[in-house]
Amino acid sequence: xxxxxxxxxxxxxxxxxxxxxxxxxxxxxxxxxxxxxxxxxxxxxxxxxxxxxxxxxxxxxxxxxxxxxxxxxxxxxxxxxxxxxxxxxxxxxxxxxxxxxxxxxxxxxxxxxxxxxxxxxxxxxxxxxxxxxxxxxxxxxxxxxxxxxxxxxxxxxxxxxxxxxxxxxxxxxxxxxxxxxxxxxxxxxx
Amino acid sequence: xxxxxxxxxxxxxxxxxxxxxxxxxxxxxxxxxxxxxxxxxxxxxxxxxxxxxxxxxxxxxxxxxxxxxxxxxxxxxxxxxxxxxxxxxxxxxxxxxxxxxxxxxxxxxxxxxxxxxxxxxxxxxxxxxxxxxxxxxxxxxxxxxxxxxxxxxxxxxxxxxxxxxxxxxxxxxxxxxxxxxxxxxxxxxxxxxxxxxxxxxxxxxxxxxxxxxxxxxxxxxxxxxxxxxxxxxxxxxxxxxxxxxxxx
Numbered sequence: 001x002x003x004x005x006x007x008x009x010x011x012x013x014x015x016x017x018x019x020x021x022x023x024x025x026x027x028x029x030x031x032x033x034x035x036x037x038x039x040x041x042x043x044x045x046x047x048x049x050x051x052x053x054x055x056x057x058x059x060x061x062x063x064x065x066x067x068x069x070x071x072x073x074x075x076x077x078x079x080x081x082x083x084x085x086x087x088x089x090x091x092x093x094x095x096x097x098x099x100x101x102x103x104x105x106x107x108x109x110x111x112x113x114x115x116x117x118x119x120x121x122x123x124x125x126x127x128x129x130x131x132x133x134x135x136x137x138x139x140x141x142x143x144x145x146x147x148x149x150x151x152x153x154x155x156x157x158x159x160x161x162x163x164x165x166x167x168x169x170x171x172x173x174x175x176x177x178x179x180x181x182x183x184x185x186x187x188x189x190x
Numbered sequence: 191x192x193x194x195x196x197x198x199x200x201x202x203x204x205x206x207x208x209x210x211x212x213x214x215x216x217x218x219x220x221x222x223x224x225x226x227x228x229x230x231x232x233x234x235x236x237x238x239x240x241x242x243x244x245x246x247x248x249x250x251x252x253x254x255x256x257x258x259x260x261x262x263x264x265x266x267x268x269x270x271x272x273x274x275x276x277x278x279x280x281x282x283x284x285x286x287x288x289x290x291x292x293x294x295x296x297x298x299x300x301x302x303x304x305x306x307x308x309x310x311x312x313x314x315x316x317x318x319x320x321x322x323x324x325x326x327x328x329x330x331x332x333x334x335x336x337x338x339x340x341x342x343x344x345x346x347x348x349x350x351x352x353x354x355x356x357x358x359x360x361x362x363x364x365x366x367x368x369x370x371x372x373x374x375x376x377x378x379x380x381x382x383x384x385x386x387x388x389x390x391x392x393x394x395x396x397x398x399x400x401x402x403x404x405x406x407x408x409x410x411x412x413x414x415x416x417x418x419x420x421x422x423x424x425x426x427x428x429x430x431x432x433x434x435x436x437x438x
Contacts, residue, residue: 078298106306117203120204
């Protein structure tokens, strides 16, 4: 079954939920077991276990003794945002949309090419085509304004936060800062 | 690499540009500094040198938080804008509580905070707020501002003592223009003489070079040229950024 778009997923499943539970448990009792985290979600044990294994590999949590037969863990490195970690413990870096969002907030008015050039780093390459697509979608969502046929400007009031509004494959734009869908295909049709 | 390929995935990065290299190494230094050293820094220079544009590379690489000051900003507006940029939900009501939230979030994140148009920090006396954020969170703070920024900041001794480095932005050179041509005119060979004239007309302003290069690209596209030199350019104007003369 394909993964559901982010706004339709259950709030009791997924890494955001597990990480929130871990932080909460850590604040309340310091240490926690796998079952503690599972109990605060509606997810199968193995998916929580897999996420915690990754967190441990990346040094976000560490083992802190035993509670009966179960392993106790505690938070070693805190993060306000859910850590995205690969199986081997390496971090999943910012994606293209994160980079374009940050660059757009900085340079404020830009052609798609300006955005592609300023959003690219040695690890993440944004092409002009991708930048144009992002500009068009965010203009639809009312975040960018089209000032010239090939030039866009960031609307200051739409600086909602650090997380990039994401263009989803289901043709809608989701703003994770506001936690809602800000544009759906078919909303307008200019 | 073919022209098509270079358009699709060969955008390259701005890393080789002079100011990008300067700013990136500045962010690296304040981020990796030993614990006993202060972690504030300035990147200053005349308007149009492409300071903010140059900062995008390091900002993305280091996951920095970025706030641009405004002329009308008060302490409260500054604190709230930083909280928004940090993604803190449920902002506190008073400035002092908001400061606690900022300090906590930055201390956890450990990423640099970049404040642009930082001249307003000095003129409005908000600079001590920023110093407090830096002192309590330990997060590196990089201020971007006009040429006079270090002079303005030196009036506050406590701020001045916390600056690890003052780095002046440099005017764009012909080498920068060459690299910008690779980024902005992929698939078009722009001759060196044309590039040096474009750079000269721009008087060090990277943004003006980009506008001229955009025209080169249009010229190449409309005439199907793979190479553009002084001959193809003819007597077209370079972008100098001057307003049009008064009509008679």
